[in-house]
Amino acid sequence: MFDSLQERFGEVLKGLRGQARLTEDNIKDTLREVRMALLEADVALPVVRGFVERVRERALGADVTKSLTPGQVLIKIVNDELTALMGESNEGLALNVQPPAVILMAGLQGSGKTTTTGKLARFLKERQGKKVMVVSTDVYRPAAIDQLESVAKDVGVDCFPSTSDQQPTAIAEGAVAAAKKQFKDVLIVDTAGRLAIDEAMMAEIQALEASLSPAETLFVVDSMTGQDAAKTAKAFHDALPLTGVILTKADGDARGGAALSIREVTGKPIKFLGTGERSTALEPFHPDRVASRILGMGDVVSLVEEVQQKVDHQQAEKLAKKLKKGKGFDLTDFRDQLKQMSQFGGMAGLMDKLPGMGQVPDQVKNQVNDKEVVKLIAIVDSMTPMERAHPQIIKGSRRKRIAMGSGTQVQDVNKLLKQFTQMQKMMKKMKGGNMAKAMRQMQGRLPPGMGGMGGPGGGMPPGGFPPGGGFPM
Numbered sequence: 001m002f003d004s005l006q007e008r009f010g011e012v013l014k015g016l017r018g019q020a021r022l023t024e025d026n027i028k029d030t031l032r033e034v035r036m037a038l039l040e041a042d043v044a045l046p047v048v049r050g051f052v053e054r055v056r057e058r059a060l061g062a063d064v065t066k067s068l069t070p071g072q073v074l075i076k077i078v079n080d081e082l083t084a085l086m087g088e089s090n091e092g093l094a095l096n097v098q099p100p101a102v103i104l105m106a107g108l109q110g111s112g113k114t115t116t117t118g119k120l121a122r123f124l125k126e127r128q129g130k131k132v133m134v135v136s137t138d139v140y141r142p143a144a145i146d147q148l149e150s151v152a153k154d155v156g157v158d159c160f161p162s163t164s165d166q167q168p169t170a171i172a173e174g175a176v177a178a179a180k181k182q183f184k185d186v187l188i189v190d191t192a193g194r195l196a197i198d199e200a201m202m203a204e205i206q207a208l209e210a211s212l213s214p215a216e217t218l219f220v221v222d223s224m225t226g227q228d229a230a231k232t233a234k235a236f237h238d239a240l241p242l243t244g245v246i247l248t249k250a251d252g253d254a255r256g257g258a259a260l261s262i263r264e265v266t267g268k269p270i271k272f273l274g275t276g277e278r279s280t281a282l283e284p285f286h287p288d289r290v291a292s293r294i295l296g297m298g299d300v301v302s303l304v305e306e307v308q309q310k311v312d313h314q315q316a317e318k319l320a321k322k323l324k325k326g327k328g329f330d331l332t333d334f335r336d337q338l339k340q341m342s343q344f345g346g347m348a349g350l351m352d353k354l355p356g357m358g359q360v361p362d363q364v365k366n367q368v369n370d371k372e373v374v375k376l377i378a379i380v381d382s383m384t385p386m387e388r389a390h391p392q393i394i395k396g397s398r399r400k401r402i403a404m405g406s407g408t409q410v411q412d413v414n415k416l417l418k419q420f421t422q423m424q425k426m427m428k429k430m431k432g433g434n435m436a437k438a439m440r441q442m443q444g445r446l447p448p449g450m451g452g453m454g455g456p457g458g459g460m461p462p463g464g465f466p467p468g469g470g471f472p473m
Contacts, residue, residue, distance in 0.1 A: 008037035009078075009295055027059045027074070034078070042257030044230050047085070047264045055081050079291050085260055086287035091244065091269040093124075097215045100133070100179040100187040104212060106205055106236055107220035109193035112248035114144065116220050116274055117190040118151030119282035120246075123272075125157060130185040135160040135175035137168035137208065138192040148190055155279050158182070168192070168204055169211045176212065189214070197232065202239045209240055216243045218271065221258065223247040229258035230265040237266045247285070248274035259290060329424055331388040335380040338373055375408060379416055382406040391417060 012033040031052050038048045058077045095101040103120070107113045117134055124130040134152050136159075138144035145162055152159035160175040172189050179187040191208060194201045209217060219236045221229045233245055245262050250273040262270055270285040380388065382405035387394050394402070394417060403410045 008040065009034075012037060024060065027056065030074070031056055031059075038260065041260065044257070044261040044265060047230075047261045050264065051081060051085055051260075054084075075295070079295055082260070082291035082294060083288045085264060086285075086290060087263045087269045088287055090284050090286045091271055092284070093216050093271065094243070095130075095186060095215055100176065100184045101216070102176065102212045102214040103186060103188045103216045103218060104205075104209060104214040105188065105190050105218055105220055106240060106242075107191075107193055108197070108232060109141065111193060111220045111222050112274060113193060113220045114138075114147050114151060114190055115277075115279075116246055116248055116272075116282070117148065117188050118155050119274065119279055120272070121152065121157045121186075121188055122155035122279050123282050124186055125155070131183065132157045132186045132188065133160055133175065133179045133182065133184045134158070134188045134190065135171060136162055136190045137171045138190060139164045139166060139168060139171075140192050144190075144192070151279070158184070160187075169207055172208055172212055197235050206239060217241060218244050218246050219268075220246045220248060221262075223250045223258040223273075225258065230261035233262050233266045233268070237268060242266065242268050244269050244271035246270070246272045246274065246282075251275045251281070259285075331380050331383060331391055331420065332385075334420060334423070335377055335388075338377050338380075375406070375412065376416060378406040379403075379408055379413055391420060 012030060034055065035048055035052050038051065039045070043051075055077055058081070059074050093101075093103070105113050105117055105120075114136070121132045121134050125132050134148060134157055136145045136148040138148075139162075145164065149159045149161075160171075160178050162171040162175075168191070175187055175189065189208065189212065191205055192201065217240055219233050219240075219242050221233055223229060225232070229247070233242075236242060245266070245268055247258055247262075247270055250259070259270065259273075262268070270287075273283050273285050275281045275283055379402060382402045383394070387398065387402075394413075399410050399413045399417075403413050406413075
């Protein structure tokens, strides 16, 4: 996420860290580079101008020029202004109204409204314990209603039935009545989109808004459209009393122009980021954390929250007890850890939150990919229960069979077994509960084929994640 912007800012700020003193000239040079980085990221020009001017005013102040580490102070100013530009802090949904609280989803066709409706329903159900119902008022797009029904089933929430021959307002009003009867906390209304802004679409959604008086009217927009996203958001804001924005496809957005422009252009906060295809890939938008990512400092807070939410704690506890009793860590345990990793929205999303990833060479980053995890799981799945429990019996003919069964090469199996043997030795140190000592020796090891990230120069912090905490070492 925002890779190119992170890379450019990394280059700009790298030269500042060693500056003994800052002058008007080198501040000017730095801000010229900052300006170019923001324009290349497709940030709206008025936003860039305002941002650079604010940084300039603060950079020329006494706090910077008199500081013992002026370069670091200037980096902090850039960080603070990026955070302020995007809204200071996360603004949650205002759902403290008479239930059901109605959330109206607006946006252009293809922005991801329907899938985001499902993601938001799951978020409210699992993170906030809400009873949620969804409804589609898109009577124009073929199979739109069927799509939402499928999404609702996938995330485990009720979907109010509707048909393409009904009026959108009638559908929505019927859904509100049903939600009241069923004591639902939240009703999310998925509306029709168009390929472009037009009067008919705006009139229809305005009628829905007037009829429902929603607690939240959220504009859903594709972040990869850059400053066009901010322009579209402004058009919707002029027609509707928007309360916030959801940026979709942020995981594929290397530039970040939309995230940096929308708040300034519309005055409305970004409330969520869509970060992948999975129904769990929706995260609250925290400006301070995103600014930290852009400046290459990672987002450890979000990473810890994600671990707490998605790790199977029962499975982790079971493994910890097994190790404490002196029972060996086998290939079944290894596979379970790999499956846990796949719950985190992919390795790219995981790495994006780690500090220092901007300085890790691309050839190293490219070793860490989701296909490698899938391949490892396939290799272990091709083994018999006996082989998983006793890896030492896997010799020549068995290795060939496992490689053939998993669609891999014998050398892939050899590599997995070699790394697994090293892991097993480390896990034996857990027998006496001496986890700290073992962690120091592990130095953040990753699964086979994902080496190079730990240790000096690597982006992974020493020690990585604890065994049994949902990650293989």
